[in-house]
Amino acid sequence: MPSSPAHPALHTSTPPRIPPLPPSEWPPALRLLLADSQADGPGRENLFGTLAHHPALAHAWLSLARVLTHEGTLGHRRRELVVLRTAHRLGAAYVYERHRTPAAQAGLTADEIEATATDPHTHPWAPEELVLLQACDLLAANAPVPDGVWDRLARELRPEQLVELLVLAGQTATMCTALNVLRTPSDTTSSDSAARQRRHLTVRLDRERCCSAGQCVGAAPEVFEQSETDGRVTLLVPEPDQRYAADVRLAADLCPSGAITLVDTP
Template identity: 40%
Template sequence: MTAPRIPPLDPEHLAPKVRDLLAALPDAALRTANITTTLARHPELLAASYPFSRMLLYAGTLPDRDRELVILRTAHLAGSAYINAQHVRIGRLAGLTPADIDRTTAGPGADGWSAHEATLLTAADELHHHACVSEATWQRLAQHYGEQQLIEVSILAGHYRMWAAALNSFGVAPDPAPPTAGREATDAAG
């Protein structure tokens, strides 16, 4: 796609309701991110989706590293340049090395993953391709996770698959790299 099908709104053209909604978001990077300014065209959806996305990203029960492995693998499988760009930055903050990030594209069979990490990537693959985690993969995940974390792995992969489909369809371009590497500058991940 050479141009967005649904372009981000110019901040000067935001309706007062949308300006108020964006002003309530916790950081400037998120207020101006392409995902946010595109969703600003549907204020109710933006308002409803933000708390759920934020919960998964910052208040979930999965370790940060595990969460980012699932998101990056899902972004790769779904061909989402937007999610990938955002979560490369967030993944680094979560402790992923550049080699880890590169290896997510190779999948669970790549050398260098722990057995648990390979299982997480396998779960992301199965959810992407079959909309279900196989029994064998589920049992391996259950050796490390409780019920809440098992629920979260499936919801997380599905949530980012949904966003990938939407962002790819809308033609949302990745945001420019933030000038700082701080967590506030990367909150725009969606």
């Protein structure tokens, strides 16, 4: 098996070949998709901004991603093992770093997450997880899957799970390849994100203009809350922590009545 780095390298100094579009230039449907999938965690703005160059393709890809994430049969832990290992083998920093949080939420310990970027035999994986990681290595290298490996997989997974495993590994590899070739920066390492971390964000909400759409609540539930009394939105945190800045900006973009105003100062 070809060697690979312990962790994918981040593209910190090379500009992207196709710069991600800012949320203000995304099609409305794409902004809604991101708002609807906030539970999947942060760190996807540059990914969505890259897909926004091709809206029809973005919708199709995100539809498949949603099925694999929310309707898959592999289970969360197996899914995150496949994604992390595939991203590691392909040196895809964006995907690898993006999935650290979902992996932890799926039950992987910090040691297990780190072990997905090392020789699988150096960590005490359960036999069924070890063969899963070995299969990911073979698929990422476009190498044949021997009967012995397949038979071990088939003892642990049902037919629909085996099909899902192959599609998940392929979908992950597709995105890893695209983001690597395009040099798409991780949201946390982009110059724009770094600049925002040094700024102070104040949120202003005009409740009289609020039309009770509630999209801001879906985008930033830590900052906005919808009243059960009149349906209008209430501002919970006028000066949110910078970790919620991207969500708040998305909420302002999604607001159909323009009731949310952001003041961004050094």
